[in-house]
Amino acid sequence: MKALIKVGYSCNDHCSFCHTLEIRHIDGDTAEIDGKIRRAAALGHTMIVLSGGEPTIRPELTHWARLSASLGLDFGLVTNGRMLAYKALVDELCEHRLRYIYLSLHGGTAKIHNLMVRSDAFEQTYGALDNLSGRGLDLHINCVVTTRNxxxxxxxVDSVLPYRDATVKFSMVEPKGGGSRLFDHLMPRVAEAAAKIREAIAYGEEKAAGQGPRFRHGALPLCLMPGYEDRFDDLKTHAYRTMIEIGEPDFFPVDDANKLHPPACAGCSLRGPCPGLYRGYHEVFGADELRPKRDAPRSNSFNYVYEAMVTAADDPAGPCPILADGVTPWDRGRDLMIQHGPRIARYRAQTRDFSDVELAAIKHGTGQVYVDISRKPAPDDFAADLVKLDRSPRCAGCPAEETCAGLFVASEVDVFSRDDALVRAALAQLEGDVLDLGCGEAPYFSALAPRLAAGAITYVGVDPDARAVAAIRRRAPKAELVVGEAEALGDASDPLGLGDRRFDHALLLRSWNHLRAPAAVVAAIAARLRPGGTLTIVDNVAFGLARTPAQTRRAEASRARFEHYRNDDADEAAAIVGAAAPTLAEVERREVGPTTSNQWVLRFAAPT
Structure with missing residues (x-):
């Protein structure tokens, strides 16, 4: 759990792409950095990492290493390495818990590296590698990729092969500082950079033959790194939680606010861990190079894992402990504080299945965060297994309400049973011929079974899972059941064997987000609905589960596989239906919000 502390922006290199090119004259004083190290310890960090500028040129370097060690913290550096060419300095830092190095190296020859850093630095940087390798450090080498290299x-790659304990990262240059000022000279097209980086990683892995070093990439859209998606590397993969610049009053969570996912990324299966594009790059070049991937499933939930009991407040109604200790270090989406009477517990979501923006929207927008009170690998009875969390009434009207991680309390409302009852009541009124696509385990069949037994409806269920279909057949001999994909409904070869049959009602009950091609399915449904017929869609948005470490290990060890291709909400689903079947009129909508379960409902009617 690292905290990144900028000690100043002066440097003994002069990289053309430097983020802080225009503020190199600014440095923090000793007392400021001392205070930030102490604050990091108080926040529960286990390592402080000094950065700049260049932290190793500061005369206080060993003092800061000793101070952090005295506070029980490990020590790390983001550095160009030139001062670490002096073995005695490395020896002394290791005595004071130096554990982590992130070393800048931009070329395998003096010509290229020195061109990039605009200094005669090559020999010293490689001298640092010689001094650092083999000491058991967490050793990382970062190569910023520009048009120059x-x-x-x-x-x-050839030059770093001897350092088998290192991890080598190729990073897309950021359009900030020098990277912005010299954009036209330094910025490669992202697709070109991605292709060259893929080639370098493939070459390096072949040469390393599993013996090291390891190779990674950063700040590249994952859709441009096919086959290497799992090699992405960023501050979160390095376990950074917070960072602080010179002059800032407190730590802030690390984030990707300098990047964006343009509209072209909507529905991409890689959205969670993908950094997207730098905003400055997108402003100039747009998103035409992106190749979104929409044919792979993604998660529909994530874990908040218990970390610590933050406080034992004597007065639960007293001053807010988050506000009292400082709001800004806590991540609005990833940190979760739950009040249990006089105690407040802290949980953390480390997931990369969802982006920071998605996590904050789930937690604060739709309000879909729950405590898992079951002992199951995956909850299968939400009403019994989950307790909803609400934002504490203490947060209402707080000036930090829209920026704070927030305080949460258990809800007293069984939102799942309440919202499910509305769906069941509507299904119990159906009459005529019913087509249920993606019937699966038939969670609502108990509402339909009496109608089927009474002859009020006929029922055709379609699902690709033969075992699920067989289970429904045992429960309802009168049901007509077909093993097949919903996407086959519009296939001219009629693999479902439905001929030219038409229906009074079509159902997509918790199957919408399982569809690979929902627009095609909707169009096929619309073609089979009788005049006045209805299409009912019920599904869930993504949600977070507060769990103990043991619950999390049990869940992550299960064999449950991803089955959702999207996590659409009612708005997103309605937009797809409207485009695919404009003749269908929306007649009912129940959206997800902080006072509901994670289930939404849409109902459409065909023209009469």
Missing amino acids: VDHLRPL
């Missing part, structure tokens, strides 16, 4: 990545 994009065609020279293989020589860099």
Whole structure:
């Protein structure tokens, strides 16, 4: 759990792409950095990492290492490494718990590296590698890729092969500082950079033959790194929680606010861990190079894992402990504070299945966060297994309400049973011929069974799971059941064997987000609805589960596989239906919000 502390922006290199090119004259004083190290310890961090500028040129370097060690913290550096070419300095830092190095190296030859850093630095940087490798450090090498070195990545790979304990990362240059000022000269097209980086990683892994070093990439859209999606690397993969710049009053969560996912990324299966595009890059080049991937499933839930009991407040109605201790260090989406009477517990979502923006929207927008009170790998009876969390009434009207991680309390309302009852009541009124696509385990069949037994409806269920279909057949001999995909409904070869049959009602009950091609399915349904017929869609948005470490281990060890291709809400689903079947009129909508379960409902009617 790292905290990144900027000690100042002066440097003994002069990289053309430097983030802080225009503020190199600003440095923090000793007392400021001392205070930030102490604050990091108070926040529960286990390591402080100094950055700049160049932290190793500060005369206080060993003092800060000793201070952090005295507070029980490990020590790390983001550095160009030149001062670490002096073995005695490395020896001294290791005595004071130096554990982590993130070393800048941009070329495998003096010509390329020195061109990039605009200093005669090559020999010293490689001297640092010689001094650092083999000490058991968490050793990382970062190569920023610009137009100046994009065609020279293989020589860099060759040069680092002897350092088997290192991890080598190729990072897309950021349009900030020098990268912004010299954008036209330094910025490669992202698709070109991604292709060259893929080649370099493939070459490096072949040469390393599993013995090290390891190779990673950063700040590249994952859709441009096919086959290497799992090699992405960023501050979160390095376990950074917070960072602080010179002059800032407190720590802030690390984030990807300098990047964005343009509209082209909507529905991409890689959205969660993907960094997207730098905003400055997108402003110039747009998103035409992106190749979103929409044919792979993704998660529909994530875990908040218990970390610590933050406080034992004597007065639960007293001053808010989050506000009293400082709001800004806590991530609005990833940190979860739950009040249990006089105690407040802290949970953390480390997931990369969802982006920071998605997590904050789930937690604060739709309000879909629950405590898992079951002992199951995956909850299967939400009403019994989950307790909804609500934002504490103490948060209402707080000036930090829209920026704070918030305080949450258990809801007294069984939202699942309440919302499910409305769906069941509507299904119990159906008459005529019913088509249920993606019937699966038939969670609502108990509402339909009496209608089927009374002859009020006929029922055709379609699902790709033969075992689920067989189970329904045992429960309801009168039901007509077909093993097949909902996407086959519009296939001219009629693999479902429905001929030219038409229906009074079509159902997509918790199957919408399982559809690979929902627009095609909706169009096929609309073609089979009789005049005045209805289409009812019920599904869930993504949600978070507060769990103990043991519950989390049990859940992550299960064999449950991802089955959702999207996590659409009612708005997103309605937009697809409207585009695919404009003749269908929306007649009912129940959206998800902080006072509801995670289930939404849409109902459409065909023209009479």
